[in-house]
Amino acid sequence: MTEDYFLEVDYYQGFKHNQMVGGDVFLSHKIKEENRIISVLSDGLGSGIKASVLATLTSTMASTFVSNYIGVKETAEIIMRTLPVCRQRKISYSTFSIVDIDSEGNTRIIEYDNPGFILIRNGMPVKIEKSPVKIDRKQYRDTILKYASFKAQKGDRIILCSDGVSQSGMGTPSYPLGWGEKEVEKYVLNIISENSGISARDLAKRIVNKAMQNDSYKCKDDTTCGVIFYRKPRRLLVVTGPPIDKERDSVLANMVESFEGNKIICGGTTANIVSRELKRSVTVNIRDLHPDIPPTSDMKGIDLVTEGIITLGKVAELLENSLVTDTKISTGADKIVNMMLNNDIIHFVVGTKINEVHQDPNMPVELEIRRNVVKKIMKLLEDKHLKETKLQFI
Amino acid sequence: MDTRITVRICTGTACYVMGGANLLTLEDYIPEQLHEIVSIEGSPCLEYCKSKEKGAPPFAIVNGVIIDSATVGLVLDEIKKQAHID
Numbered sequence: 260m261t262e263d264y265f266l267e268v269d270y271y272q273g274f275k276h277n278q279m280v281g282g283d284v285f286l287s288h289k290i291k292e293e294n295r296i297i298s299v300l301s302d303g304l305g306s307g308i309k310a311s312v313l314a315t316l317t318s319t320m321a322s323t324f325v326s327n328y329i330g331v332k333e334t335a336e337i338i339m340r341t342l343p344v345c346r347q348r349k350i351s352y353s354t355f356s357i358v359d360i361d362s363e364g365n366t367r368i369i370e371y372d373n374p375g376f377i378l379i380r381n382g383m384p385v386k387i388e389k390s391p392v393k394i395d396r397k398q399y400r401d402t403i404l405k406y407a408s409f410k411a412q413k414g415d416r417i418i419l420c421s422d423g424v425s426q427s428g429m430g431t432p433s434y435p436l437g438w439g440e441k442e443v444e445k446y447v448l449n450i451i452s453e454n455s456g457i458s459a460r461d462l463a464k465r466i467v468n469k470a471m472q473n474d475s476y477k478c479k480d481d482t483t484c485g486v487i488f489y490r491k492p493r494r495l496l497v498v499t500g501p502p503i504d505k506e507r508d509s510v511l512a513n514m515v516e517s518f519e520g521n522k523i524i525c526g527g528t529t530a531n532i533v534s535r536e537l538k539r540s541v542t543v544n545i546r547d548l549h550p551d552i553p554p555t556s557d558m559k560g561i562d563l564v565t566e567g568i569i570t571l572g573k574v575a576e577l578l579e580n581s582l583v584t585d586t587k588i589s590t591g592a593d594k595i596v597n598m599m600l601n602n603d604i605i606h607f608v609v610g611t612k613i614n615e616v617h618q619d620p621n622m623p624v625e626l627e628i629r630r631n632v633v634k635k636i637m638k639l640l641e642d643k644h645l646k647e648t649k650l651q652f653i
Numbered sequence: 654m655d656t657r658i659t660v661r662i663c664t665g666t667a668c669y670v671m672g673g674a675n676l677l678t679l680e681d682y683i684p685e686q687l688h689e690i691v692s693i694e695g696s697p698c699l700e701y702c703k704s705k706e707k708g709a710p711p712f713a714i715v716n717g718v719i720i721d722s723a724t725v726g727l728v729l730d731e732i733k734k735q736a737h738i739d
Contacts, residue, residue, distance in 0.1 A: 527665035527698025534697075543664050543695025545677050553669045554677070556697055564697065568666050616667045616702040616710065623670050 264362060264413060265492035265603040266296050268645055269460035270485035271467045275306040275423075276477040282310020283421045283483035286318040289645045290326055294362035296645065297322050300373060300485050302421045304352040310481070313342055313353040321357050331357075331369045335394050335404055356419050364411035364489060371404050374425045374440050377418040378409075382451055384444055415489045416462070418447060423482030424466060428473030438473055458601055459486035492647075494520030495602035497595075499567055500610030500629050501528045502653045511653055512536030514608060515561070521598055522560070526567030529610060530556060552590040563598065565591035568617065571632045574599075578639040605640060606649045607633050658691045658735055660728060663712045665698030672724065673711035679725055687736055 270285040282303040289296050299321045303313030317338055324334040334357075342351035354372040368376055370389070378385045389405040396402055411417070425443055428434035434442075443466065450457060450465055457465075463484040470482045496518040502511050512533050515522055524530050534541045539559050547554040552573055553566035573592035578599070599605055609630060617626045633650070640646040662668075662676045683691050699714060701707040701721070708721025715731045 527663075527696070528700065530697040531700065541697050543697060545662065545664070545680075545693065545695040548677055550674065553664045553666070553674070554695060556664075556695070566664060566666055566669060566697075569669060614667070614703065621671075622667070626666065626670065 263491065264364075264489060265647070266360060266362065266645075267459045267488040267490065267603055268296055268298055268485070269458070269463055269600075270300075270483060271460060271463040272481065272483035273423075273467050273471050273478050275479065275481050276474075278307050278481070280308050280311045281481045281483070282306045282314055283423065283481040284311070284314040284318045285419075285483055285485045286322055287485075287645055288322045288326060289641070291641075295326075296358075296360055296487070297325050298358045298360075298419070298485060298487060299325075299355055300419045300421060300483060301353050301355040302373060302423075302481065302483070304348070304350070306481055310353075313351070316342060317353040317355050321355055325357055325359050325369075331367075331404065331406060332392055332394060335369075335371065335392075335402070339394070339396060339402065354422075358417060358419070358487060360411060360417075360487065360489070364413075364415070366409055366411045366417070368407045368417070369404055370407075371402070374420050374422055374443075375405070376407075377416075377420075377440075377444050377447060379416045379418070379447060379451060380412060381414065382448065382455070384448065411489045413489060413491070416451070416459075417487040417489075418462070418466070419485040419487075420466065421481060421483040423478060423480035424470045424484055426480065427470035427478070427482060429479065431473065434473060438470060459488040460600065462486045462488075492603040493601065494518075495598055495605045496520060496522045496608065497525060497599075497605060498523070498529055498533070498608045498610075499525040499571065499633065501526070501532055501612045502610045503612050507653055508532045509536050511608065511610065514653075518606075521562045521602060523563045523565070523595060523598060524558070524561055525565050525571055525595070526610075528614070529567065530558065530564050533561070534558060547591075549590045552592050555591040555594065563591070563594055565595065568626050568629060568632065570595065571629070571636065572627060575632055575635045575639065578636060578643065599640060599646070600644060602646070604647045604649065605637075606651070607637065608651050608653055609633050611652050656690065656735070658687075658716055658732055660691065660693045660732065661696045661699065661714045662693065662723075663699040663701070663710070664695045665700075665702065665710075667702040668699075668711035671710040676711060676713055676723060676725060676728065679728060682725055682729055683732070684738075686738070687732065690736065691732060 287298040299318040301314040301318040303310030392404040394402040426437035429437035556564040
């Protein structure tokens with residue numbers, strides 16, 4: 260990815276009332292070598308497991324084919340031929356929207372029966388001409404896909420919604436015909452005018468929450484919103500572990516001091532080093548009690564100070580298991596995860612000095628080697644959360 | 654009783670897993686008459702775990718007196734000793 264611009268992609272969803280599984284799938288896939296991101300929103304016929312299978316199949320195939328430059332038409336044909344046919348309705352059906360965007364802003368969008376994408380530029384909606392692509396299907400009516408291609412500009416947001424969003428509230432006095440794509444767009448513009456820097460996930464969450472509210476929090480359909488935000492990167496520094504030799508303590512402290520962005524220090528000794536070098540006190544929040552995770556501390560100029568290995572181990576666990584990007588913020592680990600998800604480029608500076616006590620066989624096995632935990636976190640951030648990570652040992 | 658007693662509890666990794674988490678509840682056990690003179694704070698790491706001769710974690714320090722393999726009971730004993738109460 261170019262140094263100056265970054266693609267932030269995230270989504271939020273609510274399932275149909277009383278359903279444990281969603282029939283909407285939002286899938287994103289990053290091709291690191293080409294600086295491309297492919298995102299697919301798919302809405303399977305019906306709801307629950309059946310719909311989930313359809314949507315998962317569709318989004319996975321679409322993402323794979325488009326990544327490999329297989330033509331749009333061919334992709335759609337293969338998907339439609341592959342989907343299992345519903346026994347009751349005798350059709351196989353799953354809508355999709357595919358966005359293929361690179362770090363230069365070159366964008367292709369292919370849509371099939373989902374509400375049209377919304378493009379917001381400089382606080383205003385932009386209409387992009389779409390050309391129809393006809394797919395012949397023997398037993399069914401012809402299928403028309405819409406294809407759009409344009410160059411995204413810095414600060415652009417692309418918003419994808421499933422029809423659960425645009426049709427929310429249908430039948431209620433406020434929205435007899437549903438919320439409607441026009442109103443959704445107005446709502447998005449309002450949010451952006453209030454908060455021009457709102458992150459992709461916060462925007463997606465607000466749109467879905469509003470849609471759920473339209474149905475008094477009992478969704479009539481799966482409700483999903485995905486947002487792609489092309490903007491300046493937000494940077495986060497995570498410093499953990501003491502440097503291998505003492506002479507580098509000041510180097511570490513300088514890195515922390517001069518970094519532009521959010522800063523986290525993970526580790527008691529590391530916090531002490533920075534505190535000593537920068538002559539700033541550290542205060543432990545001893546009332547911040549939690550049975551598994553040690554308390555956080557405060558230091559001027561640092562956004563967050565936590566304990567090291569236990570907290571990082573928990574961070575890895577949270578990043579691995581969180582299905583929806585919605586973490587409640589209570590322990591140091593929750594706070595780290597939240598900051599990681601709110602930033603784009605995460606720089607890790609890892610001190611390589613080993614604390615021998617941690618290698619004592621009496622210690623719990625969860626105390627992993629720092630480097631391994633960091634490596635695991637980096638992989639999760641890259642693969643699962645589409646972040647860019649950097650690693651430096653000291 | 655005009656002496657102030659400052660207790661610092663280590664919240665570093667080794668201390669925390671070896672029982673230091675419980676030490677943080679110390680405040681609940683301080684006898685009423687000592688509330689005025691005892692203050693409790695945490696330390697990101699007291700760094701004692703790095704030298705074996707200081708003993709084993711968890712560590713706490715009561716006005717300069719290091720307590721190793723610390724428990725709420727041991728720390729309370731030291732506080733009482735320094736405050737000259739039994």
